[in-house]
Amino acid sequence: MCGIVGAVGSRNIVPVLVEGLRRLEYRGYDSCGVAVHQGGELRRSRSTERVAELASLIEADGVAGVTGIAHTRWATHGAPVVSNAHPHFSHGPGADAAARPARIALVHNGIIENFEALREELKARGYLFTSQTDTEVIAHLVDSLYDGDLFEAVQQAVTRLQGAYAIAVFARDEPHRVVGAREGSPLVMGIGTGERAGEMFLASDAMALAGVTDQIVYLEEGDVVDLQIGKHWVVALDRASGRFRRVEREVRTVQAHTGAAELGPYRHYMQKEIFEQPRALADTLQGVEGFDADLFGSGAAAVLRRIDAVLILACGTSYYAGCTAKYWLEAIAGIPTQVEVASEYRYRESVPNPNSLVVTITQSGETADTLAALRHARSLGMPHTLTVCNVATSAMVRECELAYITRAGVEIGVASTKAFTTQLAGLFLLTLTLAKLRGRLDAQAEADHLRALRHLPVALQSVLALEPQVIAWAQAFASKENALFLGRGLHYPVALEGALKLKEISYIHAEAYPAGELKHGPLALVTSAMPVVTVAPNDALLEKLKSNLQEVRARGGELFVFADADTSIEPGEGLHVIRMPEHYGELSPILHTLPLQLLAYHTAVARGTDVDKPRNLAKSVTVE
Template sequence: MCGIVGFTGRENALPVLIKGLYSLEYRGYDSAGVAAFTKEGLRVVKTQGRIANLEEKIKEEGGLCCTCGIGHTRWATHGEPSDRNSHPHLGGKDGMGKVAVVHNGIIENYQDLRTRLEKHGYAFQSETDTETVAHLIDYLHTGKQEDLAQTVLAAVQRIRGSYALGVVSLDNPDEIVAARRDNPLVIGLGKEENMIASDITAIISRTDRYIILDDNEVAIVRPDGVTVMNEFGETLDKPVQTVTWDMSAAEKGGYEHFMIKEIMEQPKAVGDTVRPRIQNDSILFEECGLTDERLREIENIHIVACGSALHAGMVGKRVIESMCRVRCSAEVASEFRYENPIIGKKDLCIVVSQSGETADTLAAMRLAKQAGAFTVAIVNVVSSTIAREADGVLYTWAGPEIAVATTKAYSAQLAALYMISVRIARVRGHISIGDEKALCAELRRLPRLIEQTLACKEQMQRIATRYANRASVFFLGRGLDYAAALEASLKLKEISYVHSEAYAAGELKHGTISLIEKGTLVVALATQPALFEKTVSNIREVVSRGASVVLVTTDDFTGDESVCRHIVRLPKCLSEFSASLSIIPLQLLAYYVAVERSCDVDKPRNLAKSVTVE
């Protein structure tokens, strides 16, 4: 959540900061600001609204020329979105800010710190927890410690909560001090310039070399070098990593929005995730610790995730239980971590997260590790916190996903869970070598089938145009189709702000049907042949009460089609993998409804790409 960028070098930092902030827009924000060293001293410009508003305000105030600065896009947690609550925040007495701070995360003990600092003469200008950090650093810097990095080390030891910090001080006008705990922060390494950022997208236009800060580490970033220290102030030798994708992967490439670009990239994302792991008609997971011996001994599987990743996990749960006959649960990470879950030492915990930084998922994984379970992470971001801390990691090679609403990363997560299902089933003797070979062939076919499904693009655009004005939409499905319906409903509400709900079709009579009235749009999914007749029965129930029905089904659907206003047909696919196809037209439906309603598709209100706080 939120975005941090910082630059120190030999050229004007402002264009670099602004470009970096734009690249972090997808993380979600409601205000933006920069702090920079100028001839007049440490100067802060910030404003509510979009980065374009910040650029305009900087022009109105006469511009900003500097070689070192920090910037921030804020998503409100403490205090409403406003100019005064925007970052950066200044630390100092009598309105004389000597220190500026940008911060992602939440300071849990900020009220206690604020009370103490007010007793020392500090006057607060905002409602934020971050201003507490700025004043605390100023207090320690001027009264106790002259070295800024040592001051930050002393400050974070007094902080309880999560943070990624970028700090600058008038005493060191070419230096940025960075620190992190439970929030991502990378350091970009350039030639006579270096950067800090919330993620790689903000540095890729300047350099492809970077360092990842780990929890409780502090970095001193200057134009001529970077020094990283642990919590004891000891210098660390951090490995330098290289970005494996180029800048074009984070650009629209001629599409109107990132979301539609990423929808169309799903065949490649799934193919890149599947192909390297299928060798000689068998799935290999040795590199992530899922040895045959471990898979044979599994007693229970816990899939833990949030949002769309959880919906992928719900599909995975059904496929695993059906194919492998091992007990599997799919649970919301924020609930799992607090419900005192029963976890055994022979259990497998699969955590799913696009960013690899999701706070609740990370905490749930740590809980499972403490209980002795073997943890495997399905993540899309290399070297993310979850990827580094899990016992094994299964990367989804979807490439950078910029739109807030996930599409291609979700599809890659499904593919990863399918592969885990197939391997467990083979190792435990529930399928033969021939069955595994056939299933591997189906997995290799998935990218082509997804590409064929994308041909419904124009049909979904027409349907979206017709129903974009509906106040409520309901999605119905059974089994795997219910799990897919949950994801479809989330996509629609995320980006179009249309109220939508997904229900297990068998629950219609238990209250839900009272919401159906004339003109209500109902989207029904029917991809499981054994459930066709029951789904048609549910469709009849809503049609008889005035609903208009869009049916998403397979080419071999057998049922009365006359009750449906629109039918979207999917290529024939193994029913266990059907969720990979059924979601495609519904992603397109959500996208085109949002476009029709003039919504900000890639940056929906109140949402962030990476949820790094509880």
């Protein structure tokens, strides 16, 4: 949910930077900052208050310049203190570096998976670290490669980075130049017109530039852009050769204050939000360096050590996230877990456990049924509460004892996509934290899980590359009126979520079942007119699942299988297979969710429905 703004001009661009930050405040943040080239030096102002307070600080400090960058940040790598706020400076190597003028200024969105190794390498070369962020690693890395050409230094630097990032950087010795790069996190370029002709801009969201320019370039994965007054260059990384080549990117006219500024190259908000998931997961996991109770708030350790069960309360898509978490919590953390539909929970007699951790899951934090269920659980004598929520200022966060704030950003499409996968990430962190507190997570397992989480945004990008194959399936689904979804074990809730997405936006009746239940009733529905979508990861239940698939084929049913690469499920007559790029163990449900979202989306598009605003549904249900 972090935000970037950058600019190169011939007049003071600080007002543009500050206004851009104001337009990005909806993302949520707890620190912000601006850096400029002023009087031959790099100067900055940073604050842990609101952008309005930052603006006052800038005025008091007399910060002004023709080249600069700005940032809003969630406190992830380290506490929300000024030393961790962006922009970050590099003063070069040496024990006396801090006393020398800064040489490089940089802001960053995303997560760098290999930052520990880079940090140790740079420390050995004499670089001093004054923050707990992975961003400072990038600033020092660029400095170490800088030899008078910032564009070249950034190109070299990004080839060393693993993970997802969008960066904007400038150097003391090149006062009219800003360089940007992106991989897995969005970054756009703006070209000044009219009275701002010649000025160039960068931002993480085109809305940050509304009112400044309507000429927008949506940078693509692997792009590095060089901005100078009146000109720019874009190069892209050739994955095969590892070299950069010059490319041209389309300049789009984006009307200020319109939805087009947010949609960018996408047809609908839902499609945009599906493709934002690598960035959303990276933001949600940013700064996670271990599975410690402090991830969930001060005092969390005492609460989490006290509980002996988990009760999850949620509605709709969030309920399916809770169902997935039940498998994780019981198998990994060894803690009994119950999942309740929030709208039903308070209307039945239940047996309260005062030592339960009551976990609510909600995108908006304002869902009336879930809030009511939370209050009911507390009234029964269950005081320990935690929410996984996307809105830090919501009622749910205020009412719960502990919280994990997901950083999916604004989700406009009614059918939840990135909110769901970031909820799963938050719940997985809770699982591993409880496992560690209960002595069920050794150091090696913790390191393995950290490595998998850091790679997750990159893995999601590979899954999204399957979109053309999913579109072909959607053409076949568009004429159907019913569908079955099957999954086993950990992937049964994923099948439930896939069926929900299809019926929410395409209006096709869809049901999901545990695959083993097929012969206990649903098999009666199977005909050639009933597509059967199956989630088939390479796990312990694979062979059982293959038997279920044979039951469908024997009745003339048509199967559409999302299979891991090594499942040995081969396509044939009545059996269509899309192979996932890799098997992802316990995190496999997150990866398998994306193609189901794409299938629902493209089927709805083919049927001509209102994808972002499906009939009878609302984004945030604040009434019972």
